Amino acid sequence: MLEEHSSGDAGDTLLEIRELRVTYSPAKAKPVRALDGVSLEVRSGEVIGILGESGCGKSTLANSALQSLPSNAKIESGEILFKNRDLLYLRERELTSMRGREISLIPQDPALALNPVMTVGAQISEVLRAHLPLKAGQRKERVHQLLQEMGFERPAEIYRAYPHQLSGGQRQRIVIAQAISCGPALIFADEPTSKLDALLQMEVVELLCAIRVRHGTAMVVISHDPMLLAGFADRIAVMYAGRIVEIGKCAEMMERPMHPYTQALMRIAKASSIAEGDRKGRFPTIEGEVFDPAMLRTGCSFEPRCQERMEACLHNDPPKRAPEAERLVSCFQYDK
Amino acid sequence: MNYLGRRLVRAILLLVGVSALCFAFTEMAPGSFFDEMRLNPQISPATITSLEEHYGLNQPLFVRYERWMQAAAHGDFGYSIAYNTPVAPLLWSRAKNTLLLTIVAMLLAWLISVPLGVWAAAQHGRMLDKMTGVTSSLFLAVPEVVFAVALLAIVVRWRILPFGGMKSADFDGLSTWARFWDVAGHMLLPVLILALADGTIIFRHVRASVLEALEAPFVRASRSFGISRTRLLFRHVLPVAAGPAISLFGFSLAGLISGSLLVEVVCGWPGLGPLILDATLSRDFYLVIGGLIFSALFMIVGNLIADIMLVVADPRIRAGVPDAP
Amino acid sequence: MTSDLPTSQQSNSLLRVRKLSKSYVRGNLLRGRVPVEAAKDVHFEVDCAHTLAIIGASGSGKSTVARCIAGLERPDVGEVWIDGTDIAQLSFRELRPFRSVVQMIFQDAATSMNPRFSAAEVIEEPLLIQGQHREERRHIAETLMKKVGLSADWLDRSAAEFSGGQRQRLAIARALTLGPKLLVLDEAWCGLDLSMQAQIANLLLDLQTEHSLSYLLISHDLALVARMADTVAVMSHGQIVESGSTQQIISGPQHTETKKLLNSAKAAEYKPQLSKGASA
Numbered sequence: 015m016l017e018e019h020s021s022g023d024a025g026d027t028l029l030e031i032r033e034l035r036v037t038y039s040p041a042k043a044k045p046v047r048a049l050d051g052v053s054l055e056v057r058s059g060e061v062i063g064i065l066g067e068s069g070c071g072k073s074t075l076a077n078s079a080l081q082s083l084p085s086n087a088k089i090e091s092g093e094i095l096f097k098n099r100d101l102l103y104l105r106e107r108e109l110t111s112m113r114g115r116e117i118s119l120i121p122q123d124p125a126l127a128l129n130p131v132m133t134v135g136a137q138i139s140e141v142l143r144a145h146l147p148l149k150a151g152q153r154k155e156r157v158h159q160l161l162q163e164m165g166f167e168r169p170a171e172i173y174r175a176y177p178h179q180l181s182g183g184q185r186q187r188i189v190i191a192q193a194i195s196c197g198p199a200l201i202f203a204d205e206p207t208s209k210l211d212a213l214l215q216m217e218v219v220e221l222l223c224a225i226r227v228r229h230g231t232a233m234v235v236i237s238h239d240p241m242l243l244a245g246f247a248d249r250i251a252v253m254y255a256g257r258i259v260e261i262g263k264c265a266e267m268m269e270r271p272m273h274p275y276t277q278a279l280m281r282i283a284k285a286s287s288i289a290e291g292d293r294k295g296r297f298p299t300i301e302g303e304v305f306d307p308a309m310l311r312t313g314c315s316f317e318p319r320c321q322e323r324m325e326a327c328l329h330n331d332p333p334k335r336a337p338e339a340e341r342l343v344s345c346f347q348y349d350k
Numbered sequence: 351m352n353y354l355g356r357r358l359v360r361a362i363l364l365l366v367g368v369s370a371l372c373f374a375f376t377e378m379a380p381g382s383f384f385d386e387m388r389l390n391p392q393i394s395p396a397t398i399t400s401l402e403e404h405y406g407l408n409q410p411l412f413v414r415y416e417r418w419m420q421a422a423a424h425g426d427f428g429y430s431i432a433y434n435t436p437v438a439p440l441l442w443s444r445a446k447n448t449l450l451l452t453i454v455a456m457l458l459a460w461l462i463s464v465p466l467g468v469w470a471a472a473q474h475g476r477m478l479d480k481m482t483g484v485t486s487s488l489f490l491a492v493p494e495v496v497f498a499v500a501l502l503a504i505v506v507r508w509r510i511l512p513f514g515g516m517k518s519a520d521f522d523g524l525s526t527w528a529r530f531w532d533v534a535g536h537m538l539l540p541v542l543i544l545a546l547a548d549g550t551i552i553f554r555h556v557r558a559s560v561l562e563a564l565e566a567p568f569v570r571a572s573r574s575f576g577i578s579r580t581r582l583l584f585r586h587v588l589p590v591a592a593g594p595a596i597s598l599f600g601f602s603l604a605g606l607i608s609g610s611l612l613v614e615v616v617c618g619w620p621g622l623g624p625l626i627l628d629a630t631l632s633r634d635f636y637l638v639i640g641g642l643i644f645s646a647l648f649m650i651v652g653n654l655i656a657d658i659m660l661v662v663a664d665p666r667i668r669a670g671v672p673d674a675p
Numbered sequence: 676m677t678s679d680l681p682t683s684q685q686s687n688s689l690l691r692v693r694k695l696s697k698s699y700v701r702g703n704l705l706r707g708r709v710p711v712e713a714a715k716d717v718h719f720e721v722d723c724a725h726t727l728a729i730i731g732a733s734g735s736g737k738s739t740v741a742r743c744i745a746g747l748e749r750p751d752v753g754e755v756w757i758d759g760t761d762i763a764q765l766s767f768r769e770l771r772p773f774r775s776v777v778q779m780i781f782q783d784a785a786t787s788m789n790p791r792f793s794a795a796e797v798i799e800e801p802l803l804i805q806g807q808h809r810e811e812r813r814h815i816a817e818t819l820m821k822k823v824g825l826s827a828d829w830l831d832r833s834a835a836e837f838s839g840g841q842r843q844r845l846a847i848a849r850a851l852t853l854g855p856k857l858l859v860l861d862e863a864w865c866g867l868d869l870s871m872q873a874q875i876a877n878l879l880l881d882l883q884t885e886h887s888l889s890y891l892l893i894s895h896d897l898a899l900v901a902r903m904a905d906t907v908a909v910m911s912h913g914q915i916v917e918s919g920s921t922q923q924i925i926s927g928p929q930h931t932e933t934k935k936l937l938n939s940a941k942a943a944e945y946k947p948q949l950s951k952g953a954s955a
Contacts, residue, residue, distance in 0.1 A: 129568045129572070129586055
């Protein structure tokens with residue numbers, strides 16, 4: 015858990031997740047623990063980047079916060095406090111009125127996240143209708159404003175378009191318009207750019223930056239690419255095998271990563287950047303496979319792939335330590 | 351050419367194909383209308399030959415098919431030997447009854463099955479959903495003839511309903527209102543049998559397509575924007591689920607018509623069913639072909655209606671997008 | 676390092692593409708048929724044991740070019756010289772021998788193989804068509820599994836049991852069975868995790884040195900391409916707008932499209948002042 019509140023620039027605590035444990039029980043396989051004691055604090059107006067590979071539990075984290083986990087997932091223990099209310103004890107009706115109005119989720123694949131037989135204007139309007147007491151005309155006007163804010167030059171045309179008539183980047187902006195339509199205090203973005211090409215990725219990141227500046231919305235941005243988060247996150251949390259292994263301020267995480275996994279990720283990311291990678295040659299990598307949560311093991315989950323493993327890593331869970339202010343890291347190296 | 355144009359051309363080609371197959375198969379079937387006459391010593395072979403010539407049955411198949419096609423294009427479907435009248439008016443008088451039966455059965459089946467299917471999908475996994483699932487499997491497993499016979503047995507034993515034919519003997523003396531009830535009473539049994547068989551299939555399809563739409567990623571996304579379950583089901587999911595259900599409409603009509611031919615025979619309903627059966631047994635060549643073409647026509651028109659509805663329901667088909675984005 | 680792209684070093688080039696054009700007709704109910712020129716007058720060359728990267732935004736036509744070269748589509752006009760033969764207008768049957776020379780690896784390995792097939796079946800499938808003996812096939816499959824960094828013990832696992840990165844390795848193994856000279860990699864590691872991307876890229880680099888393979892790399896990610904390619908061609912609206920050695924393109928981009936791609940790649944890089952400005 016994070017205890018330090020020393021920094022002056024961040025606001026009050028908006029969302030606090032405490033020791034969250036989530037297990038999936040697929041129909042024909044062994045149960046899998048997706049989140050294993052995750053604690054995270056999001057302050058109002060802050061952007062947190064969640065960095066991790068597939069299967070590390072980062073999407074589960076977002077879905078837990080919105081209480082929209084699939085039916086075979088179970089929250090075993092923990093608390094999710096949003097504005098000091100524990101979401102785990104809210105009734106379905108209260109959750110429904112909260113989703114989209116207070117916490118929103120930008121889904122991963124905008125091509126799948128939009129209804130194929132409804133105009134995109136109507137789909138944005140539907141979100142407004144669910145939360146705000148507006149008349150049809152007012153809603154339409156508000157949708158046009160939102161579309162303009164999303165950078166569409168002819169909102170009226172876009173309003174009447176169906177999803178298949180739009181490009182991938184345009185669809186992503188429609189989904190973002192849905193997410194911000196009711197002015198939520200917190201937005202989760204689950205790999206918002208993974209299906210887009212490099213040019214469009216930057217457009218979406220810039221759009222999210224602009225929204226954050228204009229509305230002061232707090233964001234939790236999930237990605238596997240450190241470079242994407244580096245541009246605009248205030249803090250970065252690195253997840254591995256259902257746990258947050260390191261969290262700290264963005265600049266410090268980028269320049270001085272402490273956990274061996276973070277260090278390796280940053281090495282790869284820097285190697286594939288233009289500045290250093292203009293020569294043909296091998297990449298630094300993390301050997302081994304991405305952690306398979308179905309495999310039970312004792313000790314540190316990253317140990318099999320770690321270059322700096324010690325005897326202790328094999329048997330015990332690494333403890334959380336705070337070697338400096340605003341930084342937590344789970345590794346025996348810092349256990350002194 | 352646009353989507354509907356292509357569908358229309360396809361429908362016409364289909365009709366031509368069906369008629370060709372009808373000709374070929376009817377020709378292959380052994381025997382002819384005049385077989386019985388040949389056994390009759392009082393009718394001379396010369397008379398039979400001249401009769402055959404009169405009806406054009408002595409011509410080779412290809413020539414007959416060509417002539418028939420030319421005539422059919424002008425609405426003349428040939429001449430019935432047994433009834434000694436042109437086929438078209440005869441068929442039409444019976445087809446009206448078949449249509450009445452199938453349309454009423456269809457409306458009943460859809461009106462009951464669609465809400466039931468949507469409801470079962472919304473209740474997915476609960477006790478009531480499982481119960482309706484088991485019941486529908488049961489209905490699906492039992493052939494319609496068994497239903498027909500079972501219901502008939504009940505009706506005949508307890509005399510709840512008028513049975514056999516379409517009208518009571520004193521029909522002509524009744525008031526308009528009483529006539530309506532008389533026909534409705536006679537109809538109830540065959541309609542029930544048909545609707546039960548058809549409705550089960552519709553129920554299962556509607557339930558499956560609503561379930562599939564409910565599990566689509568866009569539903570999860572919409573839920574995370576705080577759109578309520580009920581609103582989601584009616585405003586978002588049903589239009590998506592409508593596509594597969596509409597495609598089913600054409601199939602369902604085809605099933606209903608072929609089912610109807612059978613049920614009409616069992617219940618003595620004066621529709622196309624008994625007519626085609628009699629015509630087949632007596633080898634009344636043009637009547638058989640006409641009857642088959644008529645029922646094929648119903649199916650094709652049904653499919654065409656389904657295609658038109660699909661265009662209205664799905665913007666992707668309107669724009670000619672082959673698949674989802 | 677190779678020479679600049681447009682010069683024709685006939686002796687050394689494995690693939691030579693001349694004046695390749697391809698257009699599609701897109702059906703539209705309202706506006707009728709709209710022809711879309713996906714590739715227009717495309718020229719390039721790939722030398723033996725070298726990598727050419729074609730980069731461009733989505734819809735720039737780079738995948739169309741890749742499919743024409745892999746023989747999956749036929750160009751409307753133009754020449755595609757592979758190993759001294761123009762395959763552009765060959766019939767399906769005549770193309771057959773060239774299918775073993777050029778192999779394509781797709782973005783999503785999962786959809787390019789039958790998930791019910793075992794790894795052995797996936798790899799041996801091309802050999803089966805060639806009619807090789809059973810033990811021989813097995814032996815080749817085992818060697819290839821080791822070569823791409825998978826355990827030979829996994830040959831009997833079904834493709835569905837492999838992770839995304841492993842499936843991409845499997846796809847590479849399958850592509851190698853017939854001993855190709857050119858691999859066409861169409862966004863081959865898009866959608867994989869960063870560490871997996873690096874592993875696959877390293878594997879491809881190692882295979883290139885070992886077997887003198889040539890690669891045609893299709894990507895929108897200039898940053899990753901920089902470490903993989905010897906030469907780069909930039910495509911925009913169906914045309915190659917700029918080409919040259921990787922260093923040339925990165926250090927001195929000329930065309931606006933190249934600059935745009937380069938800027939987006941650079942913008943994605945970490946800059947301390949940007950993050951500070953955003954949080955203020």
